[in-house]
Amino acid sequence: MTYLPGLLDTEAIRKDFPLLDRTVHDGKKVVYLDSAATSQKPRQVLDALNEYYERHNANVHRGVYTIAEEATALYEGARDKVAAFINAPSRDEVIFTKNASESLNLVANMLGWADEPYRVDHETEIVTTEMEHHSNIVPWQLLSQRTGAKLKWFGITDDGRLDLSNIDEIITEKTKIVSFTLVSNIMGTHNPVEQIVRRAQEVGALVCVDASQAAPHMVLDVQALQADFVAFTGHKMVGPTGIGVLWGRQELLEDLPPFLGGGEMIETVSMHSSTYAPAPHKFEAGTPPIAQAVGLGAAVDYLSAIGMENIHRHEQAITAYAVKRLLEVPDLRIIGPASAEDRGATISFTLGDIHPHDVGQVLDEQGIAVRVGHHCARPVCLRYGIPATTRASFYLYSTPAEVDALVDGLEHVRNFFA
Amino acid sequence: MTYLPGLLDTEAIRKDFPLLDRTVHDGKKVVYLDSAATSQKPRQVLDALNEYYERHNANVHRGVYTIAEEATALYEGARDKVAAFINAPSRDEVIFTKNASESLNLVANMLGWADEPYRVDHETEIVTTEMEHHSNIVPWQLLSQRTGAKLKWFGITDDGRLDLSNIDEIITEKTKIVSFTLVSNIMGTHNPVEQIVRRAQEVGALVCVDASQAAPHMVLDVQALQADFVAFTGHKMVGPTGIGVLWGRQELLEDLPPFLGGGEMIETVSMHSSTYAPAPHKFEAGTPPIAQAVGLGAAVDYLSAIGMENIHRHEQAITAYAVKRLLEVPDLRIIGPASAEDRGATISFTLGDIHPHDVGQVLDEQGIAVRVGHHCARPVCLRYGIPATTRASFYLYSTPAEVDALVDGLEHVRNFFA
Amino acid sequence: MYQEVILDHYKHPHGRGLRDGDAEVHHVNPTCGDEITLRVRYDGETIADVSYEGQGCSISQASASVLNDLLVGKELGEAQKIQAAFLELMQSKGQLEPDDAMEEVLEDAVAFAGVSKYPARVKCALLSWMAWKDATAQALSEGKTA
Amino acid sequence: MYQEVILDHYKHPHGRGLRDGDAEVHHVNPTCGDEITLRVRYDGETIADVSYEGQGCSISQASASVLNDLLVGKELGEAQKIQAAFLELMQSKGQLEPDDAMEEVLEDAVAFAGVSKYPARVKCALLSWMAWKDATAQALSEGKTA
Numbered sequence A, B: 001m002t003y004l005p006g007l008l009d010t011e012a013i014r015k016d017f018p019l020l021d022r023t024v025h026d027g028k029k030v031v032y033l034d035s036a037a038t039s040q041k042p043r044q045v046l047d048a049l050n051e052y053y054e055r056h057n058a059n060v061h062r063g064v065y066t067i068a069e070e071a072t073a074l075y076e077g078a079r080d081k082v083a084a085f086i087n088a089p090s091r092d093e094v095i096f097t098k099n100a101s102e103s104l105n106l107v108a109n110m111l112g113w114a115d116e117p118y119r120v121d122h123e124t125e126i127v128t129t130e131m132e133h134h135s136n137i138v139p140w141q142l143l144s145q146r147t148g149a150k151l152k153w154f155g156i157t158d159d160g161r162l163d164l165s166n167i168d169e170i171i172t173e174k175t176k177i178v179s180f181t182l183v184s185n186i187m188g189t190h191n192p193v194e195q196i197v198r199r200a201q202e203v204g205a206l207v208c209v210d211a212s213q214a215a216p217h218m219v220l221d222v223q224a225l226q227a228d229f230v231a232f233t234g235h236k237m238v239g240p241t242g243i244g245v246l247w248g249r250q251e252l253l254e255d256l257p258p259f260l261g262g263g264e265m266i267e268t269v270s271m272h273s274s275t276y277a278p279a280p281h282k283f284e285a286g287t288p289p290i291a292q293a294v295g296l297g298a299a300v301d302y303l304s305a306i307g308m309e310n311i312h313r314h315e316q317a318i319t320a321y322a323v324k325r326l327l328e329v330p331d332l333r334i335i336g337p338a339s340a341e342d343r344g345a346t347i348s349f350t351l352g353d354i355h356p357h358d359v360g361q362v363l364d365e366q367g368i369a370v371r372v373g374h375h376c377a378r379p380v381c382l383r384y385g386i387p388a389t390t391r392a393s394f395y396l397y398s399t400p401a402e403v404d405a406l407v408d409g410l411e412h413v414r415n416f417f418a
Numbered sequence C, D: 001m002y003q004e005v006i007l008d009h010y011k012h013p014h015g016r017g018l019r020d021g022d023a024e025v026h027h028v029n030p031t032c033g034d035e036i037t038l039r040v041r042y043d044g045e046t047i048a049d050v051s052y053e054g055q056g057c058s059i060s061q062a063s064a065s066v067l068n069d070l071l072v073g074k075e076l077g078e079a080q081k082i083q084a085a086f087l088e089l090m091q092s093k094g095q096l097e098p099d100d101a102m103e104e105v106l107e108d109a110v111a112f113a114g115v116s117k118y119p120a121r122v123k124c125a126l127l128s129w130m131a132w133k134d135a136t137a138q139a140l141s142e143g144k145t146a
């Protein structure tokens, strides 16, 4: 077995993840290299879900009976855990949504319906980047169409970094909001938050950080980021599907209008008018994803017990090894940073002119699960003039042996289509 | 044991629901009478969730590897099950949301951003009723505020029915949308769909039916309803939290604009513009609640195996018995229909001038879980000049013995505060 | 949680009814619909009256009655100490065992210790206290007290 | 799923390139970014040419090549039957065992039977066929065929 400094005890960790024992195609053990799409779930998270449903299931916030009090305590307790995980100044700044996409749409809609000074309208500008997941592009396109605000974006350099050379022209006095990803979901690039935040603050623009690919993999400290909003999603960080988070600065959440209306988000309702509960409840209409929040709380506990710094170190080791080994494969071209510096454990590549679909399919026959396509970041593919990439992404349970399996698999793909 | 014709074999059914074995307050068996807030979950649904996470967990729609194909088949298979459950003409008319509240907000927002002939603007009117859950009031208030459309509503009669005497003045040529609940979540009232739909069709208004309290309890046939949209929520129908449904007529879903933007809902994205996938995907931005949809599929299987007609009959029997027994309690006043006709298994009441909070608390001490408050239907409380009610709601696992426990418990409450 | 003292205050509330005041507030507990309208009257630094009307459960009603008992006639500073002590007790999640010192300050209000175990009811107990705090701030800002 | 026949068509596509046509369409498979531009030319009821250009996986490329083989020279009605048969095969989820009758109609295209087991790839195989159908409808509506 390949020894790399910084690796976690994956043998122990993998025992927590039932799916990693799956076999496909007549007994081939799954090599799961698609954690950037969604992570696998440890037993501890599934236990928390079952425990919730079997013993404490009730609707939250409105019951005086024991089980309802328990359910409320579990749900709100999950909020405390998430707040601590991201070092939020206040638990009331943590809003539960269904996924990161809803979180980002929530920000866009709040700003569209806001009063001054936050209001996005036809005299203002919105800034994003060419490196974004569609979920951080389309909400802003919709907002731009609906308000007349101009949408601008940063381009990407040849080696997969944000091109900030024209930052002063892109972010101007007209900019109301700058929304960008902390870590690219297609190239793994880590983006320079500080420089963008500094410029945004200079012109008085708000900053929204899409941390969907960061929260699972590194220490996420919303205070250190100095952003105004931070969005991420539970299913990529060993949590359940159906739960996302939006963190927002308290005074903004107080000032901004609600988005979805309904039960739970109100203070008082009459047919003529309604008033709204304070944040975070103002932004949580209807019965929330209760079990999923509880599951996310358990996920955060799981990650914290291992330690986000240790997870990050593990992934850095794996990434360095994977970059090195992949570059040994003839005709393989990495799309994005071709080193292990300032990047996450997500590596996209092309393999000669073999279409990624074919690469993925032939790898699957060997039990290797990678993702192929545009990875919901089609502008990146357009930028590099390619239809799609093959993407391998690693997580705390990934091993050097799995990197080796991938490299062997790619050799087989090349022979197959030669 | 009280024998009532039409009862289900609750002894067998209750074995499927682990929570019903819970005890509280030093060994008191829980008498769960809050299914209108959320239902308990059978083992079969929890098994489906675990099976999904342990063996088939992957992101959907985008993977060519085996597990991703399995996850997609499970997720889309759940859509087939739900479509069959509500007799939808096409599976593509079933949109998964996070809860009924999102479903209703989705309708309101589609209409707010629509082109003619659907567009809601300051020259048009929106109709709802005084009997709605806040989730079917606030979205329309927000739409009205944001577009200038006038919000109108049907009142309620003294005995808890919709007052349709002025239907021709309420629903007019200006009406674009009529949104009302099929079954009241506070009074249990079944509303006369046909009459409302007929009038709406006369003036060319769309009809949205909030079936959150209907789908769990009776045969729901969207074609028979003749509505344009039908919303409901998974957690009230033995499904998981974090999943809701919006059914909409295909041609409407084709014509209407998207709401949330992001991954999954697009056809193609460039920085300059995007096109959208056909429904239902157009309305499902981001990673959907995959496991929760699978769980809802299992819930629908569970309910269908027992039979919605049988469940309805069971609840009718329980309701008739409960109404009769409750009316024996001195000073008890039922808010809503005081008979078992045209009503569901949800009964609200006041008990002299003992505040519902106190009623609920003292019942809880006996293990009896009822809900107290305005049940997210504050206009109903205002209508009857009461601050709150105590609400007992029954489901397929409820027994006559639990009705008896409630009645005994209420006697104890009366003595306690006498 | 239903101590005899609480039930007594509920059944026979002290100082209920609206009388003249320097400031009036209306507070609502959105989860349950409990409402209170409360007025404070100051005589210099001294609380001359706290009058109130409202609807709500035994806990919120009894708590308003106890508040009237405890605060009327007190100096503002002392009243604030009592309010802080009550708040601390209610936020204790049942972990605070009232001792003699606390009983000295809170008198009948120590009976609410048990309520602190029930998060949904804590708001009921605090409703009138929050209203009092708010009304006092209002009276202060309008310069009604010294 | 990668039958020798499929790989052959992929490596040596038949009729690739854009030539004159009566109608042109551009289709995209949004899940994977496969694209095809396809033209049809009719000579009365007869398909005189199907020319195409595009990028995509072996399945979508081979499928376009097979389509060119099968449809060029056929009468419209017959071509539609072939298209329907291919569609049925692709939607069979691996349940349809190609028999002689089917092989008669679909020739090389029966090699795609295995692809029908992979829902994500079915769209790849159908991309050119859907484009052909669309282009034909367009040509028809413009009265280019008899």
Ligand SMILES: Cc1ncc(COP(=O)(O)O)c(C=O)c1O
Residues within 6 Å of the ligand: A263, A285, A286, A287, A288, B036, B037, B099, B100, B101, B102, B133, B135, B136, B181, B183, B184, B185, B210, B212, B213, B233, B234, B244, B376
């Ligand atoms: C009639 C009715 N409509 C809508 C809702 C909202 O459902 P959810 O809270 O799941 O969004 C509920 C229940 O809470 C309800 O009873």
Ligand SMILES: Cc1ncc(COP(=O)(O)O)c(C=O)c1O
Residues within 6 Å of the ligand: A036, A037, A099, A100, A101, A102, A133, A135, A136, A181, A183, A184, A185, A210, A212, A213, A233, A234, A244, A376, B263, B285, B286, B287, B288
């Ligand atoms: C960078 C980034 N942003 C946003 C999202 C959207 O997350 P979700 O699909 O959970 O809404 C994803 C993942 O899909 C992502 O990788």
